[in-house]
Amino acid sequence: MSGYRIVGDVSPLADHGFGSRSLMWWGVVGFIMIEGAAFLLGCAAYVFLIGHTQPWGAGHLPPSLLWGSAFTGLLLLSDAPNAWLSRRAHAMDERVTRTGLVVMSVAGVLLLAVRAFEFTALNAKWDQDAYGSIVWALMLMHTVHLITDLADTMLLAIFVHTHEMDGGRYSDVTDNCLYWHFVVITWLPIYALVYWSPRVLG
């Protein structure tokens, strides 16, 4: 080998991309896989422990449906502006992206407030028995994700209102929206287990 033969030039290529073209998307998906595995195993642990207490949740009232269902409804609703924000960020619509991030930040704060009421109405403490322990574990796991994504959304909201946007930032916003989908989807099996399994099996 005596030297280099330059066969192409990559300088005309785009300097940002959306979805699976972007490196950051792979990072977000990587962490979604990790946390998804943790959620699956947490739910599996819940199901495993069901077999150890007859009837399931004995000695406790089931968690109050009011706050849990309100949270579920609001969370599902929040995915509509989230999907809208994702589409508009992909289209690099600066005005809507800025507004959408504020809307999603407010939605996150509201959801966190409802989540706080949920914790007061679980009707079990973590240190009472294994039922209480696993209910709190699943609720805390999901709440940590709620807080993490809210923090990320607020950080992006502040940034887009104080800086000029570029393609990379729009791509970050769509990745953040993807993560919110994940937060919404993972809640559904937890809602079913925490709120409905003691009612059905108890």
Place this chain on the structure above:
Amino acid sequence: MSASRPRAAKAAEMSALHERLERTWATPPGLWGWLTTVDHKLVGRRYVVTGFVFFVLGGILALLMRAQLARPESGLIDADRYNQIFSMHGTTMMFLFAVPIMEAMAVYLVPLMCGTRAIAFPRLNAFSYWVYLAGGTMIWIAFLLNVGPETGWFSYVPLAGPEFSPGKRTDFWAQMITFTEVAALAVAVELIATILKQRAPGMTLARMPLFLWAMLVTSFMVVFAMPAVMLSSSFLISDRLIGTHFYNPAEGGDPLLWQHLFWFFGHPEVYIIFMPALGMVSHITATFSRRTVFAYPIMVLALVATGFLAFGLWVHHMFATGLPRLGNSFYTSASMMIAIPSGVQIFCWIATMFDGKPRFATPLLFVLGFIVTFVLGGLTGVMLASVPLDLQVHDTYFVVAHFHYVLIGGAVFPLFGAVYYWFPKFTGRLLNETAGKWNFWLFFAGFHLTFFPMHILGLIGMPRRIYTYRAEMEWGGWNLAATAGAFLIAVSAVMFVINVAAALRRPRTAGANPWQASGLEWATGSPPPAYNFIYLPVVAGREPLWEEGETRPVMEGLSSSEREILCTSVVEAEPDMRHPMPDNTLWPLLAALSTTALFIGSVFNEWALVWGAIPLTACLIGWFWPVGTPRRKEAAA
């Protein structure tokens, strides 16, 4: 893509480009550079060195155990200290040496094999190293202060629960898990993104080097397996510290939940350790046999199949827990099935050597040592997959012999071969070949002298994890032989350290490709410059350096004034977009320090999880706050 090419690169143009790239990618000298670097080669190198330090520490503990067991009723070490020593030995070797060092080798080598200028998420990579270092340091300081773990590397409950392991010993162990798993998961995500998105143009999935395949499968296994141990250790520490009842049968919990969660991680862990080694073996075998690896597609399928099957075996660690018979039969057959892809690979390597012109340099000797040792370990593995036999030898030295054969045979032999093979790339210097051969033969003889007698000890009834035994058990002779073997391994390790130290004193004369190997990592200097490749290599086959003609095909056009890499498509590796890469920064270290404060604080007070989150959040905001000018505007200008 510009149409005015191909053209030859001119020397003056390359010299100017080199200077600009050096300014853009270099790590500043001195302490500041050391603390802030995000260069995957520097991080990878210190990861490897730290891993070897823990290997030596774990080895010293092994020697202490062997010294204690060399004769019956020895009073060298008391029972409590012995418990801590075997727990620390397993913990160090599994969590602080084996997994991290394989990932560390990948952190250094994967971007070079991909032909890219940086690892994906380089700040996360630096963070991963600091967190790993903090976790390892924490558990070793705890051990030296007599609060080391005491319940074995898999910390079964109820032994590890609040009732039978009071104090902080097991809490430190559980938090060490959190540290090391955070580090390992971070690297896994980086490697997946690097391998899938940053391969050189033309390096399709079907042309990817086998080490990249091995690391891709390993990284996915890490992603799906390690959350299980983080979850189980979080349940354990909360049972111990805040009174939850996950593992307490009196309150509806179950100790078997620990075993299921732990082994759902623990069994794939074995493959997470030795699958990278399989990739290393393929590269060494091909280079020293002077031919491509026999049956490449079969090799790839075997790696992927092993990755899937590894998740179907965890219950074979639990045959003695009284699970339903049908379940046992399923896991027996799955355990036997995994021998098939492993066996296929062994045959392919033998065929590669048989059909090539093998040169038995030190790296290939270690590969041969691997094949012999790993096959023996695999055979006892098939034996242990059978429930009646497993129940007979459960918790005896037969099991100790088996897993040392597969882990040292399957991972440490190839790792030593890999160090001899890639040492010139890491350092620019070759290791001494004569000393290498001594290193190998002493290690090979010492290994088998240590661990083969353990099969017999297990069959004649010696349980594992006992700190002494009575003379009339008649285990003394075999134990003495094992101890002699262990010290032979130590001599071999000392020889390796001397070989490395002596090589580091010599000038850097190895050259870019001292073995005439075929992979892209050999297409740049030894050691590589900060920017890895002056131009982007272009690949047209599986063995690029063996296939190129008079000149090497490359691409130009990435920025030389700011850090930028090329992203390619996942399957075909077609050039897709340019992507910015971060500069050196202190935030990963600060974030790791905050994480350390949070984890260690939570061992003493659960509220540290809340208060500790505040500085950590501040660090993460500093880390993620985008810096630099908007790229779209710059492109337009």
